[in-house]
Amino acid sequence: MEYVPNIIFAIILIIGIGYFARNVKKLIRNIKLGQDLDVSDDKPQRWKNMSRIALGQSKMVKRPIAGFLHVVVYVGFVIINIEVLEIIIDGVFGTHRIFSKIGSLYGILIGTFEILAILVLVAVILFWLRRNVIKLKRFLSTEMKGWPKSDGNIILYFEVVLMCLFLTMNATDLQFQAMDSGNVISQFIAPWFNGFSESTIHLIERSAWWIHIIGILAFLNYLYFSKHLHILLAFPNTYYGKLTPKGQFPNLEAVTKEVKMMMDPNVDPFAAPPEGAEPEMPAKFGASDVQDLSWVNLLNAYTCTECGRCTSECPANQTGKKLSPRKIMMDTRDRLEEVGKNIDANNGEFKDDGKQLLGDYITNEEIWACTTCNACVEACPVSIDPLNIIMQMRQYLVMEKSAAPMELNNMMTNIENNGAPWPYNQQDRLNWKNE
Structure with missing residues (x-):
């Protein structure tokens, strides 16, 4: 009977970590549904970006108040959970505060954890007030109704409960309080329990x-279903x-080669291709569903924090257009999850469900409202690129469906006929100088 608690703890630990590993495997599977993209270039710069943006929170603090509060929660929550290692060792082997053997350093560590726990509580309460009392505009958009709104609050409640449990655990640990080292906050909570018996x-x-360790395991597994998956994915996403440069768009190699051939007077357009040459035209131009996007686009979708900075900076959104870069990312993630569930339900094969990202989730009106200004890309604190997804869907509409807006079709016709976007004969293009 002496080892029953240790066995129960080990079983809970295995179940919690096992379920998390299962969801991580599913997450990786879903991301790999995207098209291959080579991002192996300039590794030193990529490591630098990850260190500066994900670890250093450099883009978060561009908005000082929210940035500072986020850094407090981020640093506090991560560092406090270092104690989870001690809890796991104690739980498996039946020890009690095994790390206390390191002496005074232990008191410094726990004291730091307790101070951070209080700071996290204050920051979380302020976040809750901003979201639910002050009601910042970027938290009230159409896409932030229902689950996205609830999710934002649930994670705050999670953090409050875990911090309170941590402090309560320390305050009621008579052996730890007797050490009188590291109990910088819990020593003021301990008197609340003076009227209780030692047992x-x-x-x-x-x-x-x-409850603290079970809560941490629950929180870990909740991440997969939450926008707070960015806690884990911000690092690979920024890498x-x-x-x-943000204004530089990629060219389709197949189209580039075809244009070059058309402009080369030495190329016979009716000549047969060289023997053994394979056609290099892609199966589809642009993207209409998540499988057409790159795996980096899909990683972006899962990393989205739903903070709304992109949408609040979007000039199209500010002028009343339906476009919300945040919604683009949320819709991409929701469609990807739907595709993943389809695969799970059909023994690893995707069965056509008659749906696609473009049309069923994202409308043509949304993507044509984009001004391609890159404001959303610049604003994102974790290097997400909604514009890339928008441009791929535009490309699909133009090159596969010939479904560009009339204004764009007129412009492209003018460029083809007149060499300029305006409906003037080439001989008349400089007449404006005389006006």
């Missing part, structure tokens, strides 16, 4: 300990982020 205090401490 009751021990029961409270053990209850807080168990694989775009390195080329």
